Amino acid sequence: MAQDKNSKEAKEHEHGPGRYVVIWLLLLVFTVTTVVTGRMDLHGANLPLALLIATIKATLVVLFFMHLWDSEGINRLVFGVSVLFVIVLLLGVFGDLLTRSPAALPDGAPQPTLEPGAGIPPERAPTQAP
Amino acid sequence: METQNHASRLGMWLFLGTEVLLFAGLFLGYSVYRHFYPHTFREASRHLNLVMGTINTVVLISSSFTVAMAYYSVKKGRNKAAAGLLIFTILCALTFLCIKAFEYHHKFEEGALPGKWFHFQEMEGMPGANMFFTVYFLSTGLHAFHVIVGMAILIWVLRRLIRGDFNQSYYIPVELGGLYWHLVDLVWIFLFPLLYLI
Numbered sequence: 001m002a003q004d005k006n007s008k009e010a011k012e013h014e015h016g017p018g019r020y021v022v023i024w025l026l027l028l029v030f031t032v033t034t035v036v037t038g039r040m041d042l043h044g045a046n047l048p049l050a051l052l053i054a055t056i057k058a059t060l061v062v063l064f065f066m067h068l069w070d071s072e073g074i075n076r077l078v079f080g081v082s083v084l085f086v087i088v089l090l091l092g093v094f095g096d097l098l099t100r101s102p103a104a105l106p107d108g109a110p111q112p113t114l115e116p117g118a119g120i121p122p123e124r125a126p127t128q129a130p
Numbered sequence: 131m132e133t134q135n136h137a138s139r140l141g142m143w144l145f146l147g148t149e150v151l152l153f154a155g156l157f158l159g160y161s162v163y164r165h166f167y168p169h170t171f172r173e174a175s176r177h178l179n180l181v182m183g184t185i186n187t188v189v190l191i192s193s194s195f196t197v198a199m200a201y202y203s204v205k206k207g208r209n210k211a212a213a214g215l216l217i218f219t220i221l222c223a224l225t226f227l228c229i230k231a232f233e234y235h236h237k238f239e240e241g242a243l244p245g246k247w248f249h250f251q252e253m254e255g256m257p258g259a260n261m262f263f264t265v266y267f268l269s270t271g272l273h274a275f276h277v278i279v280g281m282a283i284l285i286w287v288l289r290r291l292i293r294g295d296f297n298q299s300y301y302i303p304v305e306l307g308g309l310y311w312h313l314v315d316l317v318w319i320f321l322f323p324l325l326y327l328i
Contacts, residue, residue: 017202021195024191024192024194028191031184031188031191034327035180038323038326039176039180039327046327050324054319054320057319058319061312061316061319062312062316065194065195065198065308065312065315066309066312072140075140078140079150082146082147082148085154086150089154090158093158093161093162094165097162105166
């Protein structure tokens with residue numbers, strides 16, 4: 001099978017069970033990391049760090065457990081487009097939320113801590129009550 | 131045969147794409163309310179059981195690993211090993227559900243429930259606490275439903291495997307059942323840190 005490198009099947013057969021073991025161990029290491037760092041005081045870096053670790057873990061699962069790494073291109077396209085639309089959804093909604101006037105926030109929600117001018121034109125920045 | 135495999139694999143990936151979008155709606159809901167009530171959400175996550183959440187994460191990751199190994203074993207013609215790995219995976223799914231049931235039971239006793247049933251004394255009067263537990267129950271509930279469905283699919287695959295339906299050239303149901311199970315793992319990988327940790 002080693003001579004027949006052009007065939008897709010041969011490519012898939014190249015890796016043994018070792019690859020799965022390595023990915024599993026990496027996933028466990030990342031889980032421990034996220035649990036240990038999750039509740040530390042990292043001065044606001046907790047959320048980005050947790051999301052980064054989750055994204056790395058998810059990427060490992062998708063590429064190697066789900067074989068998107070050596071799958072047909074069309075499957076990669078389908079999944080990629082799905083992820084792309086999730087990003088569009090989040091960007092669209094947060095584009096709205098981060099530029100809203102305080103009056104549009106629900107009861108009891110803390111006022112936004114945005115500095116006037118941080119991403120919003122000054123004339124539309126929320127006016128803070130004295 | 132190869133074309134059929136490609137087609138069914140593509141169909142599965144299309145389905146998984148819609149599943150991702152389904153859960154994306156719930157993650158969006160979480161993000162919006164977290165944006166409104168950052169302090170409350172941080173506080174509420176401290177009221178979830180981190181030990182149970184972590185154990186469940188390890189259980190799901192390991193079951194993902196064993197289902198990948200089962201697929202590998204079928205491809206190599208080792209059906210007995212594959213059956214053992216699938217049984218282990220199904221037991222992991224059951225373990226996950228049992229732990230989740232304990233967690234839910236505890237939340238019911240505390241009154242940390244969604245909507246009008248919310249009467250959690252430790253967080254009474256904190257704006258947004260209600261919303262955290264609504265999002266918590268909706269997202270983990272939908273996820274638990276996926277665990278049950280995934281388990282049913284794996285039991286069906288196991289039955290066919292024992293019956294001798296699969297061999298080195300025909301194993302697509304094992305592969306696609308495995309893909310569904312990995313998606314369940316994938317969703318939990320994001321749910322766990324967002325709900326339990328931060």
